[in-house]
Amino acid sequence: MSDLRARIGGLPPLNPKAQFRPAGACKICQSPAIHFDRVDFNKYCNTENYYEFGLSGVLIDYLRCLACGYIFTRDFDDWPNDAFASLIYNQDYIKVDGEYVKIRPEQYAVDFARRFKGCENARILDYGSGAGVFVDGMRRLGFRDIQPYDPFSSPVPPEGTFDIITCFEVIEHSTDPVGTLADMKNLLREDGCIVFSQTLQPPDILAVRGSWWYLAPRNGHVSTYNAEALAALGRQQDLVFHNGENIFAFTHPWPSSHATVAQRCAGPSFAALRLTAPREVLTSVIAFPEPENVLWHPAEEDGVWHYRWTGSSTLAWQASWSAVECLQVRLPLNQEVEPGFGLRCELELAGQRRALRLDRGELVADFDVRGVTSGQIVLHTPEPALPRVERPSLARGPRGLAIQLTQLPAFAMERH
Numbered sequence: 001m002s003d004l005r006a007r008i009g010g011l012p013p014l015n016p017k018a019q020f021r022p023a024g025a026c027k028i029c030q031s032p033a034i035h036f037d038r039v040d041f042n043k044y045c046n047t048e049n050y051y052e053f054g055l056s057g058v059l060i061d062y063l064r065c066l067a068c069g070y071i072f073t074r075d076f077d078d079w080p081n082d083a084f085a086s087l088i089y090n091q092d093y094i095k096v097d098g099e100y101v102k103i104r105p106e107q108y109a110v111d112f113a114r115r116f117k118g119c120e121n122a123r124i125l126d127y128g129s130g131a132g133v134f135v136d137g138m139r140r141l142g143f144r145d146i147q148p149y150d151p152f153s154s155p156v157p158p159e160g161t162f163d164i165i166t167c168f169e170v171i172e173h174s175t176d177p178v179g180t181l182a183d184m185k186n187l188l189r190e191d192g193c194i195v196f197s198q199t200l201q202p203p204d205i206l207a208v209r210g211s212w213w214y215l216a217p218r219n220g221h222v223s224t225y226n227a228e229a230l231a232a233l234g235r236q237q238d239l240v241f242h243n244g245e246n247i248f249a250f251t252h253p254w255p256s257s258h259a260t261v262a263q264r265c266a267g268p269s270f271a272a273l274r275l276t277a278p279r280e281v282l283t284s285v286i287a288f289p290e291p292e293n294v295l296w297h298p299a300e301e302d303g304v305w306h307y308r309w310t311g312s313s314t315l316a317w318q319a320s321w322s323a324v325e326c327l328q329v330r331l332p333l334n335q336e337v338e339p340g341f342g343l344r345c346e347l348e349l350a351g352q353r354r355a356l357r358l359d360r361g362e363l364v365a366d367f368d369v370r371g372v373t374s375g376q377i378v379l380h381t382p383e384p385a386l387p388r389v390e391r392p393s394l395a396r397g398p399r400g401l402a403i404q405l406t407q408l409p410a411f412a413m414e415r416h
Contacts, residue, residue: 050213227328382400
């Protein structure tokens, strides 16, 4: 008790900057990563009781990238394969994932034999194949040229390159996602496709944090992703990311006929674009002393973020992006003049007008941008209003959304 009192007594005063203290670099994009949460090693994938086997007393630290949102731990980075084999993927692993040996790979074989119809003659590699049940099932269903590869159970690298690489429930186990994807790319033909499965972070990940059921070190989940992080991972290897619902793909820009069939298992090619408030605003758009004519209010800061309040119901950005089918536009939100104001806003692009939703603390909308790589993005908001409770602020008169000038806190970037 006295030790606890001494430790708590030695804590500094509460400061919101503390949550953004840099703890390292993102393994994918090298942006600053911060402490996210700490969970017990025994936590496993169970939505009802993830501490069914009690607490081990060993805490695993997870970090989160401030740019792409990738969540990972570095606690296992120096483990050799035999350490994972003996301490995680051991005889107890069946207790935390009862379907991995047979049930799940058999289901995948039936599903993907249907999805890959027309690719029976393709050369296929199952990366992270486990006991090879998926490969055996696919062979029985007519896919003869399919091989297993797994660093634990089938560690001899295959020869040659492949039309299609499958990778089911694997990349969350990788301590080096860039290296893992690079390894797969080296085994992929220049017009091939990687099809993989993955559970993505939920939109409210910043609220649920370590209580998210999939953040589970006992399952060996050392990496978790969102679509933005996977798109960033693909760019590292000059691969195009295709978003989907639990099934995703990486392709070369010009896929073969076999790869085209495979990529259809996933969704459209995907990129994310983040809009921020302007760093500089012409004095003509900050109209004093008539604040009702303001487009953007003067820049402010709250000790962590720099932001500007919108003063108009219509604002526009001129933007460009990579050639993809789906563009996700994101607005980093700091505050709103009243609860729910942001969800009553819309974004317009290429003749499409979309309602906004909340995802990882940002306002988000998706657009079909096939054949378009630049354009004007327009934000439509309800009429700006006076705040119900006035707080100290540079913004005078009606306002709507407080949008950050950058995704990263200035002090975090300075220290990175």
